[in-house]
Amino acid sequence: MVNILFLSEALVGVANQPNLAVPEVFRDxxxxxxxxxxxxxxxxxxxxxxYDPLQEGDDVKPINSLVGMSDAHLGLTQLHKxxxxxxxxLKSENIxxxxxxxxxxxxxxxxxxxxxxADEEISSITASISxxxxxxxxxxxxxxxxxxxxxxxxWSDMTSSSPIRIAQVxxxxxxxxxxxxxxxxxxxxxxxxxxxxSPTFSPVHTxxxxxxxxxxxxxxxxxKLWFQRSSPLPLSISISIDDPRPFHPRSDSTNNAHPNHRxxxxxxxxxxxxxxxxxxxxxxxxxxxxxNLIGLKRVKLDLIRCExxxxxxxxxxxxxxxxxxxxxxxxxxxxxxxxxxxxxxxFDLGDSARAISILHWxxxxxxxxxxxxxxxxxxxxxxDTDGIPVDVISTVNPHAEFSLPKLKELTLLLGDSVSLSAxxxxxxxxxxxxxxxRAQGPLSDYxxxxxxxxxxxxxxxxxxxxxxxxxxxxxxxxxICIGELVNLTSLKLKLQNDKKxxxxxxxxxxxxxxxxxxxxxxxxxxSKSERQCFWEMVRxxxxxxxxxxxxxxxxxxxxxxxxxxxxxxxxxxxxxWDQEYSQVHHCVRIHVKSPYASL
Numbered sequence: 001m002v003n004i005l006f007l008s009e010a011l012v013g014v015a016n017q018p019n020l021a022v023p024e025v026f027r028d029x030x031x032x033x034x035x036x037x038x039x040x041x042x043x044x045x046x047x048x049x050x051y052d053p054l055q056e057g058d059d060v061k062p063i064n065s066l067v068g069m070s071d072a073h074l075g076l077t078q079l080h081k082x083x084x085x086x087x088x089x090l091k092s093e094n095i096x097x098x099x100x101x102x103x104x105x106x107x108x109x110x111x112x113x114x115x116x117x118a119d120e121e122i123s124s125i126t127a128s129i130s131x132x133x134x135x136x137x138x139x140x141x142x143x144x145x146x147x148x149x150x151x152x153x154x155w156s157d158m159t160s161s162s163p164i165r166i167a168q169v170x171x172x173x174x175x176x177x178x179x180x181x182x183x184x185x186x187x188x189x190x191x192x193x194x195x196x197x198s199p200t201f202s203p204v205h206t207x208x209x210x211x212x213x214x215x216x217x218x219x220x221x222x223x224k225l226w227f228q229r230s231s232p233l234p235l236s237i238s239i240s241i242d243d244p245r246p247f248h249p250r251s252d253s254t255n256n257a258h259p260n261h262r263x264x265x266x267x268x269x270x271x272x273x274x275x276x277x278x279x280x281x282x283x284x285x286x287x288x289x290x291x292n293l294i295g296l297k298r299v300k301l302d303l304i305r306c307e308x309x310x311x312x313x314x315x316x317x318x319x320x321x322x323x324x325x326x327x328x329x330x331x332x333x334x335x336x337x338x339x340x341x342x343x344x345x346x347f348d349l350g351d352s353a354r355a356i357s358i359l360h361w362x363x364x365x366x367x368x369x370x371x372x373x374x375x376x377x378x379x380x381x382x383x384d385t386d387g388i389p390v391d392v393i394s395t396v397n398p399h400a401e402f403s404l405p406k407l408k409e410l411t412l413l414l415g416d417s418v419s420l421s422a423x424x425x426x427x428x429x430x431x432x433x434x435x436x437x438r439a440q441g442p443l444s445d446y447x448x449x450x451x452x453x454x455x456x457x458x459x460x461x462x463x464x465x466x467x468x469x470x471x472x473x474x475x476x477x478x479x480i481c482i483g484e485l486v487n488l489t490s491l492k493l494k495l496q497n498d499k500k501x502x503x504x505x506x507x508x509x510x511x512x513x514x515x516x517x518x519x520x521x522x523x524x525x526x527s528k529s530e531r532q533c534f535w536e537m538v539r540x541x542x543x544x545x546x547x548x549x550x551x552x553x554x555x556x557x558x559x560x561x562x563x564x565x566x567x568x569x570x571x572x573x574x575x576x577w578d579q580e581y582s583q584v585h586h587c588v589r590i591h592v593k594s595p596y597a598s599l
Contacts, residue, residue: 133172140176148183155188155238155276158226184230188238189223191287220264227268234295236274239288243281265289273321274298280305285315298324298346301337306330312338312389332356332377333387334364341367345406348375355379355415358423362398363388365427372406378423379415403428411436419450424457432461439469448477455484463487468494479504483512492520494561499525499533506537507544516541520559534560538584556587564592 038047127133135143148162156162163183167174177183227235265272265288272293277284277300290296296319306329316322316339324346325339332354334347347368349356355377356364363385365371385393407429414420414437435458439447455462462485472478472495482491491513495501501521505512519541523530538558545556 137176140173141180144173144177144180144183148186155186158187158189158222161187178229181230181233184226185233186236187226188240191239191241191284220261224264224268227264227271230271232271234273235268235271236276237272238276238278239284241277241279241281241284241287243279243283261287262289266292269293270295272296276300276302278302282306282313285313290315291318294319295321297321298326300326300328300348302328304328304330312336314338327352330354331387332360332379334360334376335387335389335392338389342369344368345370345372346374347371348373349377352377355381355413357381357383358418359383359385359398360388361423362427363392363396365404366396366398366400366402367392369404370406371404373409374407375411375413377413377415378418380417399426401426401428403430405431407432409434409436411438413438414440414447416441417444417446419447421450421453424454429458430461432458434464434466435462436466437468439467441469442471442473443469443478445474445477448472448474448481451481452477452484455481459484459486461487464490466492466494471496475500475504479512485513487515488513489515490518490520491516492559494522496524498523499530502530502533502537505541507540511544514544517555518557518559520561522561522563524563526562535584538587542584542587558588560588560590561597562590562592564594 035050036047037050038045144163144166147166150162158164163177166183167177269289269292273295275290275293275296275298277288279302282303299316299322313336316325316337319339321343322339323343325337325344326346326348327334327337329336329349329352332349332352334349334356347364356379358378358381361376361378365374404427408431410429410432412420412423412435420437437451465482465485465488467478475497482488493501505519505521523534541556
């Protein structure tokens, strides 16, 4: 019984798996002439009582039945011999059973190992024949790149961006991701100040550690890894730098830069073409070694948090390929960061807290003859020359005739009483295709009167016009102005004159904008009269397209923008439709957006 119990325990240890029968043998305390054999399988237990075979029919007389001394001695001798022989037989059988059980246990272990291996092979084969693994590597590369390109709208943190997640799926995907440098060319990195008075890089969501030097080494290694994986392609990087120290003189800021940090950008910085810098201190230019990033083509500076004077900062002056420059500054001075103005093709100053005067605008655009796209915040400010470099004042005549032959897109944030004709006086923009006008107050008759001569100058070139304002006092003036643009194909209006605007755009006895193909309008009211007026306008324009021989009316589209804060915005798709005008429903697309969203 001891051997049986030992083997039972061994069986449990080797094959402790579901669906296996594990026997147990134990003596019944109430009936010592028997044993219990218990077996469990799949949660079910079976027990059976086993008696000693000797008690069931063996022809051996009990000791108390022997009479006389001689008979007793002979009987005891025979009984002793019987039990000794039986003991030997049982030991032999025990050894044989033990060997058989051990052999079965070995075989059971082999079967279990083979079963596990078969399960692994089946899983591997099943994964291999799945559709995703049947795709060629080139298709997977395109899918990965598409996933990474979705991060292009918002800068993705380098520790959690799409390339990192893709590389963690499996070894095959990781190998493909590491072989594609273009997956690693756009990322965001955050630089914070640690306790050792030295800059340390860390992901945006990672708190700064107390030991800044150790954190700096690990994060710089991660940054270096991205640089290496993207080689040899150009890079787009967004860097945020928070410097809690007070502003230092420009001559001292270089000495405070982290040496490993600067050397890393000196080694790989020539491949950086697009830099987005968000910082609270212009010392960041020294930390990054901006003058050494000679490959820069596009720079966006978010410096709203910076405290500095209007003294020019010349770190961008010697960059030979910089063509796109975007500011977000407390200062409205476009000359704050001098560059090679003659090669600038895009300049964006629209998010700056302060507007610039018309005089500043005239000086500035005359320094940028190759400007193609621009965004400016223009205010009715005094015409002084504060902030304009002396060399620009001495060489540029702001009132002379000037041409911007490459300008195609222009966005203007106009303050109250800013005259558009005075702004563009003696400035020729014969190739301008898109004009976005965003008035900060109601459009007065004086303002609209200043628009008309500009629209007359642009009547042949302008194709897209966006107008945003709170209210138009006289829509008649607006109709006269836009009526000058005979080749206009796209018009977007964000006004609060809902019904009157719809009536103005209808193709009635005095049609306006005959070549219009796309119309975008904000609707702030959805009463029955507004809805009826809207559908009448859509139907009249579709009929004009069909009758005018310009082609299928399906080419005419209306984009309806609805303020998502309005109570009716959730049901606008149901509210706006009217069965009476179902024949022109295909021309209308509805967009529920924030009231602060631009067109």
